[in-house]
Amino acid sequence: MSKEKKQLSLIERWELDIESYKNGVQVLTSVPQCEKCRYFIKGKALHCKMYDNEKKPKYVMFPSKECPRYESIELIEVAINNEYDSKMFGGLFGFCVGDALGVPVEFSTRDERKRDPIKEMRAYGTYHQPFGTWSDDTSLTLCLIESINNHYSVQRVADNFMKYYKYGYLTPYCEVFDIGKSTKNAIDKMIHGVEPVDCGGKTEQDNVNGSLMRVLPLAYYVKNMLPIKQIEIVEEVSSLTHSHKRSKLACIFYIEFVINLLNGNKKDEAYKNTIEFVKKYCKEIYSEEIENYRRILDGTIASYNEEQIKSSGYVIETIEAALWSFLTTDSYNEAVLKAINLGGDTDTIAAIVGGMAGTYYGFQSIPDNWVQNLARKEEIYEMLTKFRYVINIKEKFSH
Numbered sequence: 001m002s003k004e005k006k007q008l009s010l011i012e013r014w015e016l017d018i019e020s021y022k023n024g025v026q027v028l029t030s031v032p033q034c035e036k037c038r039y040f041i042k043g044k045a046l047h048c049k050m051y052d053n054e055k056k057p058k059y060v061m062f063p064s065k066e067c068p069r070y071e072s073i074e075l076i077e078v079a080i081n082n083e084y085d086s087k088m089f090g091g092l093f094g095f096c097v098g099d100a101l102g103v104p105v106e107f108s109t110r111d112e113r114k115r116d117p118i119k120e121m122r123a124y125g126t127y128h129q130p131f132g133t134w135s136d137d138t139s140l141t142l143c144l145i146e147s148i149n150n151h152y153s154v155q156r157v158a159d160n161f162m163k164y165y166k167y168g169y170l171t172p173y174c175e176v177f178d179i180g181k182s183t184k185n186a187i188d189k190m191i192h193g194v195e196p197v198d199c200g201g202k203t204e205q206d207n208v209n210g211s212l213m214r215v216l217p218l219a220y221y222v223k224n225m226l227p228i229k230q231i232e233i234v235e236e237v238s239s240l241t242h243s244h245k246r247s248k249l250a251c252i253f254y255i256e257f258v259i260n261l262l263n264g265n266k267k268d269e270a271y272k273n274t275i276e277f278v279k280k281y282c283k284e285i286y287s288e289e290i291e292n293y294r295r296i297l298d299g300t301i302a303s304y305n306e307e308q309i310k311s312s313g314y315v316i317e318t319i320e321a322a323l324w325s326f327l328t329t330d331s332y333n334e335a336v337l338k339a340i341n342l343g344g345d346t347d348t349i350a351a352i353v354g355g356m357a358g359t360y361y362g363f364q365s366i367p368d369n370w371v372q373n374l375a376r377k378e379e380i381y382e383m384l385t386k387f388r389y390v391i392n393i394k395e396k397f398s399h
C-alpha cells in the first residue's frame, strides 16, 4: 500500500532547511524553486515572492549564487527634482547599495573573486544574510544622518552609536552582525561615560577604516563652511571611534573630494582640488602623515595597476582602493563592482566608492533593482528626504 506523501507547507520547508543547515548541509533541497529563478539556482533555497507571502523563520536560507531575476514587490519611487538631488540621493543610496553588494563576499580573497567575480547583487555568503542586507557602514552612516536631522551634536551621534550597539538601532533586522574592533571598543567607552570625542583609539594600530566608512553625510553638512570649521567637524566625528591623525586625514580627504564632486567638478579636477585643499590646510598639523598618503597626494593613484592596489581594512589601503576604482572606471556599476572584485574589505570599500560614484554619476546611474532590493529602503528614503530638507534649510539661512 503506497502512502501518499504529506505536502509540507512553505513554513515547514523553511524549518526543514534550517535544521539541515544547522546539521552542516550546504546545498538545500527541501525548498521548492521559484518559477522565476528555477533555471538559475536549481536545488537551492531562495528569496522570492512565494516565500514572502508566508511568515519566515528568523534565519532564512538564500542562494549562494546570484539571482538575476530577483524582484522586490514593493517599490519606492525616489523623487529627484534637480541635479543636486540626483547627486545627493546618488551618493547616499550609492553608498548603501555598495555596502549591500559587498556584504556577501566580505573577507573573500582576490583569487576567489577572480574565479567568481561579482556581477550582480547576491545574498547569503559571509554572514548568511538576505538580498540587500547592509552592514555597520550603513548603520553608522544612518546614525550620523539621524543626528544631523535633529540638530547635530557629537553627543547625539554617540547616543545613536550606543543605541545601535545595544539594541540594533538602524540595522536591517535589529541586530548587529558586523562591527569593527576599534568601533566596539570606542562604543564600550561611551557606555562607561567617557566623553564621546575621547573614545576613539589613538594608536597607529587603530587606523582601520571604521571612521572613514561612516562620515559621508558630512560632505553635505559642512560643504559651505570655512575650511577650518569643515576640518574641525570631520575630525570631531572621526574621533568618536578613530582618533589617530591617519584616520582623520582619510576622512578629511574623502569629504573634500565628495564636496568637489557635488559641486559638479570633473573627476580629475575634483582630485586635483582635493590634493590642493589637503596641502593648504593640513600640511602642518598632519605633517607626519603626508608621506603615508604619498600615492594619493602626488596625484598618481589612478596610474597604479591592480597588483599595486591592496584592499584591506587599513584606512590608507581602503581609500586608495576606493579612489582607484572610481578614477579608473566610467560608471557607477563598474566602479563598485571593480572595488568588490578586489576582495578583502569589500563592503566598506564598495560603500565608500559607491558614495563617490553615486554623487558623480547621479542617482539614475544606480541600477533600480539594487536600490529596490535594499533592506528597509522605505525608512532609508524617509531619512534621506528629511536630510535633504534639513540641508536645504541650512543652506538657505547660511546665505
Ligand SMILES: [Mg+2]
Pocket (backbone or CB within 6 Å): 135, 136, 137, 178, 347, 348
Ligand atoms: Mg561592514
